[in-house]
Amino acid sequence: MHEMGIAMEIVEIAKASIPADMHGAKIQRVNLQVGKLSAIVADSLRFCFDLVIKETPLEGAELVIEELPVVAHCKDCQHRWTVTEPVFLCPACQSGSLDILSGRELEIKSIEIEDED
Amino acid sequence: MWFFANRLTKRNHRGHHDPHDHHHHDHGHAVETRRSGTREIQVVRRVLDANDAMAARLRAAFAEKGVFVLNMMSSPGSGKTTTLQKTLARIMPRLRCAVIVGDICTTVDADRLAQSGAPVVQINTDEFGGDCHLAAHVVERAVAGLDLDGIDLLIVENIGNLVCPAEFDIGEDKRVVVLSVTEGEDKPAKYPLMFRECDATLLNKIDLLPYLDFDMDLARTSIAKIHPGMPVFEISAKTEVGFDDWIGWLEAQVKKKLQ
């Protein structure tokens, strides 16, 4: 759905992250973290990524997607658990007052650049 | 659908960690396992940074001008435009309203909404990556066509889609999702992000309940598990059943911000 826009954004951020002293270098890999709660379909993101990297410093680069689980923290009893179904109630005390600690990520962790030395 | 199917196919060459693993101990192995001849540069940036920054600027502008912004989302045809028409008719005598409507290729919704007398800006979403949701920069351009000083309540009718709009902050104060009873009670569990991100649910088209097998208790239970405590209003945009409670909630939210 919006994976094309996301792929373009990834290319922009990756390009801007090439250090000045490596100007003209080729990016070989982009390491992305995607939380399971985010609205991203990995296969369509890879498909779009392969399209938008043509004729950029990322041409031929691999998009590595690391999936992060949904982890919640109960504000009432401090219990911490991995959410595996669409239920956001504390399994320990049934409270619905919680923080989502991870699962919403859509983040570029790092890029890998070819190094001549 | 994230919990039913593993949407992220595991092609990661470093080996994937178990999603049920609580310890996160194998994050950050990239440096050790990178191939020789490559240099890894830490980036750590959210992909939607640019959108979020723009949304924050919009939110500041709305706060300064005293405008409350409602982001209305749903799947196609749930009744956003109809609900909005009836909502405007009830609320306009008390609040100065304006509407931004995202529509992929027609002006039908904008024309229907303009009958309310409120200023309506139609967004053309035929641009980059924007055919499934409204992004902050698109809303910013639409806002440029409005006189914010003369507006108390700005309602944004997002693109009909239960997935993508939930991911994009547009500087709004509150988000509501419209779910029509014709869509089935399984939708909240299939699109949990949308129902978690929203502040209220409008269960629309309840005038059709006698003709459907829709299980209202199941729908409410499922929504309550995904977003405990979120208000759920049963309405019919056709008959205006349930509108008193919905309008009451909306006006209370606006008042809280603008007083």
Ligand SMILES: Nc1nc2c(ncn2[C@@H]2O[C@H](COP(=O)(O)OP(=O)(O)OP(=O)(O)O)[C@@H](O)[C@H]2O)c(=O)[nH]1
């Ligand atoms: N019976 C009944 N029909 C409704 C109700 N609300 C909307 N409709 C009908 O549902 C259809 C879609 O309504 P819209 O208001 O255009 O829905 P929408 O969410 O704005 O649609 P998109 O903008 O295309 O995503 C229209 O034919 C409406 O008349 C309702 O409460 N009851």
Ligand SMILES: [Mg+2]
């Ligand atoms: Mg509409």
Ligand SMILES: [Zn+2]
């Ligand atoms: Zn608890």
